[in-house]
Amino acid sequence: MGEMVTLTINGQKISASSDQTILQVCRTQKLDQIPTLCHDDNLPPFGSCFLCVVELEGQSRMFPSCSTKVAAGMVIQTRSERVKRARKTCLELLLSDHYADCFGPCRLNCPADVDIQGYMSLINLGKFKEAVALIKEKNPLPSVCGRVCTRKCELNCRRALVDDAVGIDFLKRYAADKDMDGEMWRPEAKPNNGTRIAIVGSGPSGLSCAYYLALEGYRPAIFEALPEPGGMLRYGIPEYRLPKSVLDKEIEWILDLGVTLETGRALGKDFTIDGLFEAGFKSVYVALGAQIGKPMQVENEAVEGVLSGVDFLRSVQMQTAPQIKGRVVVVGGGNTALDAARSALRMGGDEIILLYRRTRKEMPANPLEIDAAEQEGIKMEFLAAPVRVNVANDRMESLSCIRMELGEPDASGRRRPIEVKGSEFTLHCDWIISATGQEADLSGVGGGIKVTKWNTIQANKGTFDTERPGVFSGGDVVTGPADAIDAIAAGRMAARAIGKFVSTGIVEPLMDRFESRRDHFHPVTAGDLPPLKLAQRHSASELPVLQRIKTFDEVEMAYDGRTAIEESARCAECGCDVGLSCQLQDYCTEYGVDQSRFVGAYNKYKVDNRHPFVKIDSNKCIRCGRCVMTCAEILNVAALGFVNRGFRTIIKPALDKSLQESNCVSCGNCIDVCPTGALTEKLPFGRSGPWMMKHVFSVCNYCSSGCNLTVQVKAPDLFYINGAAPELGPNRGELCVRGRFGYQPYLSGKRATKPMVRKAGQLVEVGWKEAFAAVAEGLQRIREDHAPEQILVSASPKLSDEELYLTGQFARAALGTNNLVSFHHLVRNADYHALDDMLGATAATVDAEELAQADLYLFIGGNPTAETPVPAWQVKRRMRHGAQAIVINSGEIDLTAHATITADPRRGTVTKLLNGIMAELLRRGQVDEEYIKTHTVHFEALRTELAKVKLNEVAKATGVSEERIRAIADLLANRSNKKFVAWYNMDSRIDCAPDDLKALTTLLLLLGKIAVPGSGLALFSWQSNHTGLRLAGFDHQLLPGGVPVTNAAQAERVGRLWQTELKNIIGKSDSSVEDLLNKDKIRAAFLFGENPAASDRFNGLVNNLEFLVVGDLFLSETAQSADVFLPLSSYFETEGHLTNWCGTSQQIHAIGDPVNGMTTSEIIRALARLAGHPIMVETHEGVSRELEMLKLEAGSRGRLNGKFLTPDGKAHFGPYSDHALAINALRTPVLEIDRRMNQLVAPIRV
């Protein structure tokens, strides 16, 4: 602890400890959230990115605040102009060598900034609701846009470099239509805040503005001059392109959010802006659109027979259009011209001629529309312009035109048409429709609002505010005629600006989001894309031409489901995997970085996809070194390092190896610390999103370490895992390969989610009802023929505390059997009750904190860094910082290299070796006599036994030299090692004799190192909830609370809760379950998450039973033999608790509803009910409370903390065998999920 010093930061006097860095002080005292990319709270300061620089008064240099400690009298500036400039330059330098795209070019070209890549992947994964929700974050009218959008996204699609652009718009329409077919997705709006906002105009801009205001809790009211809402969508776009039923649905969906609509109310005629303010509206959004047709500016155009395009289209929609027939000339080349031409055809025109003054190439209309028009027989007269309408009988009778040729490009980049002298010609026709542009009608806007010379409203870019305070404006009325998607974008952004204005009075633009782009370096070509399989774009089918030109039926058909999946798979995922959560991007936005400032050489790398779980995209690496430091400092692995020098410096495994060829342990912690997208997880979905995820905090379900983790959830079957925030758990955010990637088997698609019943020898999928009926029928049959104790109930030590408690209750109270077992335990062949007599419970005696803080460790058997990696890494770090360790193992394990002393006894002789050590300690008088006297009984018998042990014989039997045994005794007896922890894993059986644990505990007792602060036994299991299983009493020798069945008071308590006389039931079990199985006494079984058929020893069980019910996640070997299979909910769908190795009960959370339809607890309750036991607690909280109370009353905790649970409160030395007998436990993990995990990690080193 450093001394407290006083210093000044940004003018503020503060005091802080001198061992803290400037960064730490600023962050902990909330003075400034200084930006940094290389700093990591879990690591010593590294200081590479130099983003965190600050100014120190009196120093010409700047200092990295992450590495500079505070000192008395320092005067620090963390946000001065010089600091900000340096940070901006720092980021610009980093970005000048950041050859990467934040987002795909599709999104960058979308006026509304829709996350196209995100919804492409969601559609590909069949997540249509999620896709629609994602689209609607930016565009509330996807069904409409899916039909009428001009598809700027597709114009920019990189896929076109290879084959064709992805059919983005078709896919949007597909997802949105699908959503409309059923119950439409509904957003969650903020509570109504009562503030009213008026919106003038119900076109796409007005609707969009209303929607986003409503989401924020405002009360928008739309005023529309025409009889129905929709603006140009309704009155400008013909029915055959946009069926009005679709528009109606989406408008209705918006109005349902509490948006009010008044139609037939025209601005300036029926109401004024002044009036709106007077009526209490806090702001007005003017979105009038531009629906007056511009004149052609030729002679006689106001005569009968000459229509404006927009008027004509509106009249068609309102069914007031004149009778069209004969020859129709449409003047113009935009979408309105085409709409008018195609509508005229449908209205009865015989010959439609489109007159355009440039060529097809320059036509502003959507090329797809031009194609469609041509297919329908519309003639195109290019390079011709109208000159004069010729009149006969007060009506037009022909149009004089002139030929044009193209000259130099004009401001828009299109070549300017020039009249060809003397080329006039005349087109005789019956109707002329002029569609040469539109403008707004601003007659009703009133004073105070500035109008431009183009007759548009002057509104500020980005903020949409007009000259008149409180009045905002956007859409066509500001920009002139544009696309629906532009208007939608304006509506959303205006809503944001209006919200800001009415809540704070401030008008400010949103800061431009920084986007790294590869085309800042060079134009991207096909060669820059990842290898893509050629696949033509799927086009949507269309109504046959002959059919469609007679009606207004929708021309373009939607994709079918299969096409949608295939087409969405064509997306090349150009955007970054962390495009939504990139620290680098956030800082670049904050500091207004210009990626093009330092143009020059850049490094270009191939993306490395060779590792099964980790993707390395070095193009995105900023060489901050966090991954290198994490791998070296936290894991002691150093698989990654800096390679090369200078500008070519890169982080990768040494010697050009791939990551999995290095000593990488695939823990993926590097992924969590990477501040950019350089290290990402290869997600198992085939698509990488990225998507905004919901964070659900939970606990790992593999080993007993109980690591906290975060589940990143999009949907119950679309999630992945990363480390929890460091402050949340003992693992400080670290995870191992199982914790991080072990979720993948759950998503493998092989999960069994439907109940099954055996019919005529075959398992057949059925409904839950039928499955339960089959159970009831089978149970009745068994009960008729056999005693309850001939039924077995087994459960996996991966089930939650609550599930295990309920399963025990089901067995004992509902079925009346005490045959509770975990096959996992049986298979491991360990004595899970080894210490019951000695200590009163077979449990750890230290907690995670004590484990991490010891100064001497003893490891017996097993391989901690492989079996329970995260706590083992912690201990390894402790060893590197000075703690000593003894490793006793017949093989070389990872920890051997870090040990002070190692011993490699022959297999099965560990007990002998421990006896030798104890004998030596006793002989020297180096045991804790005082402790032995006060804490233990039966010491004399042990002393007599150990006195017989001769060191030379031990050495001979174990192969460990006497000298080494003495050295171990020396280290153990060294009094400076005050905190001594022995590490033992009950399930790690390859190197163990039956009584190793007893001998080890005896040693701890002799040294006085058990049940005292800081020292003791760390007892691990391979299974996440082994301790929970014991405490839930899921064991024929134990009751809930973890106490022996002989504890009458507890039996009484439990019996009362279960309304069952337990005495008789638990008394009946005097032989072990294994005996019963061997004697074929068991006739029926209920197995939950267990797969005995996978083990050699118990695979006979499934064949010998008369009735077998299996609940599991997968159709395991055992499940395939079941009479009834019940799909369980997965661990990710469970609310409850897991109890880790040291007895800490940690909450786990469900990420969503179970995909199988019922939680495991619900299934057990249902089984109990049908077995005639309807009194189970209904909620998981209730079960949790009941179990907690039972634990409390039994006086038991998860670990032995300062006292023993023996009747006399003392530790009992007892006899144990030291036969040199190595146990060959079966290596096949019986739990199906473990087996799948092992298959998953099989190709990599763990």
Next chain:
Amino acid sequence: MKSMKTVHVGLGTCGISAGGERVYQAFQTELNQHPEAFSIHETGCIGMCYREVLVEIRDGAGNSRLYGDVTPERVSRIVAEDLLEGRSIDEWLVSGARKEADFFDKQVRIVLRNCGKIDPGSVEEYIASGGYQAIAKVLDRMTPEEVIQEVLASGLRGRGGGGFPTGAKWKFARAAAGTDKYVICNADEGDPGAFMDRSVLESDPHAVLEGMMIAAYAIGADEGYIYCRAEYPKAIMRLRHAIAQAHAEGLLGGNIRGKGFNFEIHIKEGAGAFVCGEETALIASIEGRRGMPRFRPPFPANSGLWGKPTNINNVETFANIAWIILNGGAAFAAYGTPDSKGTKVFAMAGKVRRTGLVEVPMGLTIRSLVFDVCGGIANDGDFKAVLMGGPAGGCIPADLCDIPIDYQQLNKTGAIMGSGGLIVMDETTCMVDVAKFFLSFTQEESCGKCTFCRIGTKRMLEILERITEGKGTEEDLDNLTELSAQIKSASLCGLGQNAPNPVVTTLQYFRQEYEAHIREKKCPAHVCAPLLVYSINDLCTGCGSCARTCPTGAISGERKTVHVIDNDKCIKCAKCFTVCRFEAVTKE
């Protein structure tokens, strides 16, 4: 008995590369015929690298003659006339016809006291010349505190470039809590053009070992490392040999001279990373990690090798120590200026007449060093500037070269003392090109850790490349200035903090050269190839050899008439310029 004449052949790396080994063999052959006449000895570098191979003939009575530019062919005459007949061959003497005795006049040789004089392979010769008396004195009569006091009194500052007072550094290391302290000798001499340390290690290795021993005694260390670049095989060979000899003499190992002082020295060969000359990177490299600097504090004095208190000095610093102990700190401090005491060794390179190694007292002016000691500018060129301090140093223009050599004075110019590399430039040197050369070196050698150093120096280099190609803009100069300031301000180690120095100082003193490149697309020194315009003047005889050699056919002309270069076709390869025998091709 009349003492025999001895022949001393300079076999430092400079002597060897000039052919010293063949000269040595020639003497050996002669010796076989006249075994009574003389004996042959190896010696190191005396500093006159421009005159290697140097051969010194000593008569045993304190007289010697030094022959320069000796070739194997000249040996028989030297043997015949000098060794056998006792006649000096005046035209071959370095002090003879070419009047170069003044090379030594202004030198004060403390560090180089034995260089070129003794046989570096002989511990006896080292001892005979007063070697290992300082460690004896220290062990016999001085406390560690007194040793430190003496070094403090000398005013010696770190000669590796940092210039931190050596005594103070030792004091910190001595005061640092903990046992297992280390002494490290930084022999990772990486500056292009610098070879002071190599020369000392090759010519007088024991002096370095003795300095380390004294330091170890002073701070309480019992283990030392010499971190030497593997590119110095001769130095490493000499060191290994010297360490073995010191062991044999009982000067290394346990309980040295029965005084309870233990000291071992290990050699660690560096793999050629320039940045490993930075002390924290050097420590990382010894520990087996990538040579990457880390933030200081903690300084190595408190947390160095394996996290233990460590004192690091460079070769030249250690080579001063024994002299200071024997002659007293005050004697050392008598040389130099108030700010900078003692002497400094410089490796002279570039457009100077006498290239090589010199040791001069602090306070001498740069001009005096260039002109009086080193004979002025080669080929009678115009003195333009010097670059001091290697790639991280700075340029000092000729008109500032009357300042004394002194840490403070040099820093004021924007240059640094550095480790002693000194490059002399004349009017044919383009300052932009010089800056580009050094920046490309530091850019390549950046460890890549700090953003500004890794990418910023690259961007600066690209700007310089653009300027020398005639594609620079005025804005580029502003960007250079800003990047320089930020790289200097926000880099962890000296490499990054000083990498912009050549650019900063050339911009400061020779901005007009940059501007000429940018505005006029001209390189005033006619160095930057893309900016040169070649033409043929009236001296052309029409021989046609330029036209024949031109790879693009840009030269045309009738035989025996003046040829013409088509500048649109010219790719500025300079082949015509090289091939013309009549100085008819000009470039500007």
